Amino acid sequence: MFSKHVTKDISAYCHGELSHEESKQFAEHIIACAKCRAKFEEVKLGVKLAEQLPQLTAPDHLWRELEPLLGRPNENRSAVVWSWQMKAAAAVLLLLSGWGVWLVYSNRVDALLADKRAWRVKRLDGTPTVGAEKISNNGELAVGEWLETDANSRAQIDVSSIGAVDIDENTRVRLLETRPTEHRLELARGKMSAHIWAPPRLFFVNTPSAVAADLGCAYTLEVNDQGSSLLRVTSGWVALELENRESIVPAGAACETRPSLGPGTPYFEDSAAGFQAALKKVDFDPDAATRSTALNAMLDQARPRDTLTLWHLLTRVEGEDRARVYDKMAALFPPPAGVTREGVLALNQQMLDSWRDAMETTWMGFGKGVPKPLAEAYWKFKNGLSRRLKEMAPK
Amino acid sequence: MVAEQLIDGRVIEACQQGDRAAFQLLFETYKDKVFSIAVYSSGGDRAVADDVTQQIFLKLFTAIRQFRGDSEFTTWLYRLVVNACLDERRRRRRLLPWGETVAMRNPSEKKPQEKQYARLEVAEAVRAAIGELKPKFRLPILLKYIEGLSYEEIASVMGCSKGTVASRLNRGHSQLAKRLSHLNNPAAWGE
Numbered sequence: 001m002f003s004k005h006v007t008k009d010i011s012a013y014c015h016g017e018l019s020h021e022e023s024k025q026f027a028e029h030i031i032a033c034a035k036c037r038a039k040f041e042e043v044k045l046g047v048k049l050a051e052q053l054p055q056l057t058a059p060d061h062l063w064r065e066l067e068p069l070l071g072r073p074n075e076n077r078s079a080v081v082w083s084w085q086m087k088a089a090a091a092v093l094l095l096l097s098g099w100g101v102w103l104v105y106s107n108r109v110d111a112l113l114a115d116k117r118a119w120r121v122k123r124l125d126g127t128p129t130v131g132a133e134k135i136s137n138n139g140e141l142a143v144g145e146w147l148e149t150d151a152n153s154r155a156q157i158d159v160s161s162i163g164a165v166d167i168d169e170n171t172r173v174r175l176l177e178t179r180p181t182e183h184r185l186e187l188a189r190g191k192m193s194a195h196i197w198a199p200p201r202l203f204f205v206n207t208p209s210a211v212a213a214d215l216g217c218a219y220t221l222e223v224n225d226q227g228s229s230l231l232r233v234t235s236g237w238v239a240l241e242l243e244n245r246e247s248i249v250p251a252g253a254a255c256e257t258r259p260s261l262g263p264g265t266p267y268f269e270d271s272a273a274g275f276q277a278a279l280k281k282v283d284f285d286p287d288a289a290t291r292s293t294a295l296n297a298m299l300d301q302a303r304p305r306d307t308l309t310l311w312h313l314l315t316r317v318e319g320e321d322r323a324r325v326y327d328k329m330a331a332l333f334p335p336p337a338g339v340t341r342e343g344v345l346a347l348n349q350q351m352l353d354s355w356r357d358a359m360e361t362t363w364m365g366f367g368k369g370v371p372k373p374l375a376e377a378y379w380k381f382k383n384g385l386s387r388r389l390k391e392m393a394p395k
Numbered sequence: 396m397v398a399e400q401l402i403d404g405r406v407i408e409a410c411q412q413g414d415r416a417a418f419q420l421l422f423e424t425y426k427d428k429v430f431s432i433a434v435y436s437s438g439g440d441r442a443v444a445d446d447v448t449q450q451i452f453l454k455l456f457t458a459i460r461q462f463r464g465d466s467e468f469t470t471w472l473y474r475l476v477v478n479a480c481l482d483e484r485r486r487r488r489r490l491l492p493w494g495e496t497v498a499m500r501n502p503s504e505k506k507p508q509e510k511q512y513a514r515l516e517v518a519e520a521v522r523a524a525i526g527e528l529k530p531k532f533r534l535p536i537l538l539k540y541i542e543g544l545s546y547e548e549i550a551s552v553m554g555c556s557k558g559t560v561a562s563r564l565n566r567g568h569s570q571l572a573k574r575l576s577h578l579n580n581p582a583a584w585g586e
Contacts, residue, residue: 007565008562011565017545017557046568046571050539050568051540052518054431058448059445066449067415070415070456
């Protein structure tokens with residue numbers, strides 16, 4: 001079924017009408033198929049728009065005008081059937097109607113509906129809590145609720161029909177949103193491992209220093225007490241974002257974040273220890289001279305695969321530093337035709353993208369990462385409709 | 396949804412026996428949903444929607460005697476609603492000059508608060524775009540988003556298969572996205 005295109009199932013997927021297995025196969029196809037992914041983005045926008053359709057309130061005069069038109073009632077039967085329970089029901093309905101009007105006008109309907117949405121939580125160890133309640137074996141995490149684990153407890157969350165998240169010890173997470181076009185968690189502290197088979201940009205995790213946007217992948221995300229975080233990707237891709245700063249992290253790579261600074265520069269975990277130590281200074285040291293010295297140390301130890309890091313750095317360093325990064329990159333992986341030194345130093349986006357596209361296979365490794373067609377699909381996706389959808393997404 | 400739970404077999408039985416009070420309970424429970432579908436199906440013309448809603452409940456008052464409980468009451472009711480809206484559309488197509496459409500905005504509506512204005516504008520644009528869809532694409536969207544029905548329930552109301560519902564929702568969503576592609580930016584949503 002899912003070896004063929006899946007465009008006819010897009011709405012059913014968004015509305016949770018597919019089985020768990022079908023949803024998984026759907027997402028796997030969408031990640032790999034540019035045609036279906038483009039259609040998915042279109043239908044997803046349609047779903048988001050249709051969700052804005054409000055239920056209207058019928059005018060009060062309708063019943064007054066309708067009642068005289070109804071036939072004469074049968075009084076005998078009415079006396080028998082219209083029991084006290086029904087009168088009570090009518091009274092409750094009238095109360096509910098008034099309450100409903102108040103809710104609409106106080107803009108709380110959305111919040112109320114959101115509260116009904118929940119994810120299943122399974123206890124793995126100890127006694128995790130949701131709100132003030134301990135979970136014995138299974139529980140629910142509703143929108144707005146916190147799930148907490150202590151030093152001896154762990155839990156697993158079913159993320160709607162699109163994946164699972166393991167919550168490690170001493171972790172605090174909250175469900176912020178779950179709807180067909182967006183699922184969002186907040187990780188305040190601790191560690192979580194996500195395995196997501198959704199199409200790109202359906203699952204997000206907010207941390208104090210960045211937002212992790214899933215691009216179809218598996219990863220761990222850790223937040224310490226200072227609000228800094230460490231992302232480690234084991235398959236696929238994850239984007240870390242804060243305002244205009246973005247780091248794209250592929251399988252085998254990691255990225256640190258800091259509050260107010262946002263995501264640092266991604267690096268492969270098999271890069272030299274000295275390279276990683278120098279990168280940390282380049283990203284987060286407040287002293288400009290220290291950063292410049294550290295950049296030299298980085299460039300000395302960079303391998304062809306580390307062009308992932310250098311490519312991100314191009315837009316984050318300036319002047320002579322940028323020129324040195326360019327020269328090292330050009331030595332490790334010569335730019336393709338049409339990409340010039342002047343253009344890259346001027347941050348010509350088309351040239352940057354073109355060079356990045358050429359380097360992808362080097363970044364993905366051989367046989368360890370995502371296949372080239374999938375990587376290509378991702379970059380096309382990222383530069384296309386998804387960009388606009390990301391801009392639309394609530395912050 | 397809570398109000399709908401008050402409508403049980405006894406209420407429906409009372410309605411079948413002509414009990415006006417029971418029927419008023421039924422009316423109060425479903426009037427907003429029925430009216431909403433009528434408004435969106437009539438291109439936003441609330442006067443037409445008033446008439447259609449009254450016709451639906453008038454018909455319900457007599458036809459409810461024929462309800463035998465073979466299906467869910469809501470499925471049966473929404474089938475009545477869908478048929479009434481389709482009949483009204485056919486009638487209006489005979490009366491309206493070709494290409495004439497009805498403005499969606501209700502002039503009597505008050506201006507919303509400034510910070511909610513952008514989102515209400517989006518909702519207004521969606522209302523207008525919904526009104527321009529063909530009924531076979533519009534009605535499944537209304538049954539999904541206004542009534543909250545599942546694909547199986549929509550299929551039962553529309554008298555078609557679940558696959559057809561999925562296909563029509565797909566096409567309806569696509570057409571909405573194409574018609575409102577200009578809203579695909581954060582400023583349009585007030586963000």
